[in-house]
Amino acid sequence: MSDFRLKAFYSVAKNLSFTKASQELFVSQPAVTRHVHELESMYQVRLFDRKGNTISLTEAGRVLMEHCERILVEYRKLEYDMHQLNNECAGELRLGASTTISRYVLPPVLARFTERYPKINVSLIDMNSRHIENALQENSIDVGMVEGVFRVPNLRYEPFLCDELVPVACCSGKWNVPEELSLEEFVRMPLVLRERGSGTLDAIEMALSEKGLKLSSLNVRMYLGSTESIKSFLRYSDCMGIVSVFAVDRELRSGEFRVVDVDGLRFKRHFCFVSAQGQEADTALNFIQFVKDMVKNV
The missing domain is CATH 1.10.10.10 (Winged helix-like DNA-binding domain superfamily/Winged helix DNA-binding domain)
Structure with a gap:
């Protein structure tokens, strides 16, 4: 149209x-x-x-x-509303999701959503949390899903799923990382972490600050641009990584990786929907409710 x-x-x-x-x-x-x-x-x-x-x-x-910008938004609303007259959901849904969410959380959600609403044309871009927020402000996407802890004032954030970041080590490493570490031992351990601007690193920095520590206090060997890169790196090194528990579910169940407990230190965060205040497209609101219902029933 x-x-x-x-x-x-x-x-x-x-x-x-x-x-x-x-x-x-x-x-x-x-x-x-x-x-x-x-x-x-x-x-x-x-x-x-x-x-x-x-x-x-x-x-x-x-x-x-x-x-x-205004006309294309109205076109999308028009398409959605006209199909609603026939009890159909149709239109365009432009999603942006941070890497952890797009790779480890969204696939089953999108499979069910597109099966239920085949006339909604869904597109997804995979970027880190800061870029998702920029894309919303530029009207490049309708709704974002981020893992960060920092907030842009003119955007609306709504938590939908709790996540835990876990320190992990490869079980086939040259040296045996203890199952538990004191905070002092953890600070000395070689680490590989996500890049600046990622929601994962934001959450790590916030948890450290609550213990009076800075990122510079850690023995960080390398920053990498994706969780998959971190997992691959860990398979060939004796470093530890800190990643979402959703991202290592398969490796933990197979025994390839194991979680290392750090005394008194927990990395918890929420995955959040993020949207422009008062400008959510109807298809975006429909998707948000669908995800909430799906998470509630898990």
């Missing part, structure tokens, strides 16, 4: 790239260029300034961008 020319323009304007827009929309770059040219011809304006390989919005482009 919506004018694809507006979608094409909005994607180019948001990414400041015709190439990225074509990848995001799954159409050819010449097709994106043609749609933008049609808008420029219709309004008799230039929407982008081109300098070499870079582009920027003109004044007309900025005006159209402001209207596009």
Whole structure:
């Protein structure tokens, strides 16, 4: 129903790239260029300034961008409401989830959700918590699911699932890590942790601060960009990692990894929905309720 020319323009304007827009929309770059040219011809304006390989919005482009954000939101609402008249849920749902949630929590949820609502077109991007918050502010996604403990003031956070981060070691390591460590012993242990900006590292730093410790107090050998990278690293090293218990469920049950208890130190957090205040799409609200019901029944 919506004018694809507006979608094409909005994607180019948001990414400041015709190439990225074509990848995001799954159409050819010449097709994106043609749609933008049609808008420029219709309004008799230039929407982008081109300098070499870079582009920027003109004044007309900025005006159209402001209207596009509102129009595309209304198009999604219209599609949802019209299908609701026939007791159908349809429309577009753009999700963003931090890595731990997207890989270890969401797969069974999305499988059931898309089975129940086959006419809702779901897309998911996998980024760390800080990038998810940025995507919401840029209107690139409808709702995010994050694991961080820091909060952006103009966004709404709603916990939906409790998670625990656990120190783990590989059982086949060269040296035997004790099953329990004192806080002093833990500080000396070589660690591999998630990168800056990840919700996992935020939660670790908060738990440490409650014990009067800083991240710099730890013996961190390496920061890695994903939990899977940490798990792979642990298989070839004698370091410990700190990861979500959801991420190592299979390895713990198989006996490949084991949890190491640290006296007096617990890393707990909540996975949260995050959305723009008062701007939640109907499909997003429907998804949020679906997840709440599913978690409640687990």
